[in-house]
Every structure is written in C-alpha cells, then in structure tokens.
Amino acid sequence: MSLPVLVVLVVIGIALSVAAVHFTGGTRTATLADAGQALARFAEDFPDEKPAAVRLTADRRAAFLALGPARTGIVSSIGDCFLTRIVTARDILALTVDDPLTISIRLGDFTWKGGRFAFAVEADAKAVAAALQDHRTREAA
Known part of the structure; x- marks a missing residue:
C-alpha cells in the first residue's frame, strides 16, 4: 500500500x-435540572451531609450547597458527568468577585482547580462569595 x-x-x-x-x-455537557438533582447528586458522594441551601449557576452546570460553618459543597459538571467537593478555607487559593453576578474560585486541589461561575440572581452570587470569603476569614483568624 x-x-x-x-x-x-x-x-x-x-x-x-x-x-x-x-x-x-x-x-x-451535563447540566442540573434543578436544586433537587443537585442535592441528590451530592448525597450520592456525601450521604451524611445535610445541605441547608442550594444555589445554582445561571447555566445550571454547577451548584453550591451551604453545609454550615466553614464548609461549602460544590456540584460541578465535567463533561457529561458531575464532580462533587466539600470546600473549606484551606482549599481556597483565590476568590474574586468579577462582577455582581460572577465569582471566580481557584482551589488547591490538583484534580479540580475551580472555575468561573455566573449566577442568574445577584443575591445568589453574593451569598456564595460571602460564604467562601467567610471560610477564608475563619481560617486566617
């Protein structure tokens, strides 16, 4: 030939x-249908956790779950699957508020570095940024 x-x-x-x-x-790319699906997916990996609130991003590719003091759960799409994490202060390398609806998080986890997350509602973006910033403040104290 x-x-x-x-x-x-x-x-x-x-x-x-x-x-x-x-x-x-x-x-x-996988997307979350609603907060219930985010809770169910998170519960698969962390069955003992009881999230208090769920905040979905505008594109429904990520959800942030309030887990109590100094801890936040994250469900994020990676291709056609979901990745779940519990984030604490020592995991966060950088947190920036890009605009009233968008935050960027850089994590120290080599398997997932974080990302840029846009929310449909400004209150959700502020709540997630405040919770993650609170993690960093508690760790520094």
Missing part, C-alpha cells in the same frame, strides 16, 4: 471516530 493511500485512510478513520463520539453524545 502506498503512503498517500495510508495517510488518507488514517485521516478518514480519525474523522469517523470523532464524528461517532460527537453524535453519540460524547461531547455533551
């Missing part, structure tokens, strides 16, 4: 593989 024919076959094979993954849902 000549080299040009082999190159064409490899390119076509890769293109077909990428198309198959895309059309079977492999490139879809």
Whole structure:
C-alpha cells in the first residue's frame, strides 16, 4: 500500500471516530435540572451531609450547597458527568468577585482547580462569595 493511500485512510478513520463520539453524545455537557438533582447528586458522594441551601449557576452546570460553618459543597459538571467537593478555607487559593453576578474560585486541589461561575440572581452570587470569603476569614483568624 502506498503512503498517500495510508495517510488518507488514517485521516478518514480519525474523522469517523470523532464524528461517532460527537453524535453519540460524547461531547455533551451535563447540566442540573434543578436544586433537587443537585442535592441528590451530592448525597450520592456525601450521604451524611445535610445541605441547608442550594444555589445554582445561571447555566445550571454547577451548584453550591451551604453545609454550615466553614464548609461549602460544590456540584460541578465535567463533561457529561458531575464532580462533587466539600470546600473549606484551606482549599481556597483565590476568590474574586468579577462582577455582581460572577465569582471566580481557584482551589488547591490538583484534580479540580475551580472555575468561573455566573449566577442568574445577584443575591445568589453574593451569598456564595460571602460564604467562601467567610471560610477564608475563619481560617486566617
């Protein structure tokens, strides 16, 4: 078999593989239907925790759960799955309020570095930022 024919076959094979993954849902991003789904997903990994409040991001790709003093639960989509974390003060490397609806969090966890989260309601963004900032303040004290 000549080299040009082999190159064409490899390119076509890769293109077909990428198309198959895309059309079977492999490139879809998971979203949370509502606060109930966020609670259920969090309870799968942390069954003993009892969140007091759930705040969803505007795109419904993340939820922040109030767990009491100095702890916040996070459910965040990674591809078509969800990742859950309990965040404390020592986990937070940086917290910035980008605008009234958006916060950015950088975590020290090498498996998930955090992200930028936009909320539909300013009160939710303020509550999450205040809770996470409170974590940092308590740790410094």
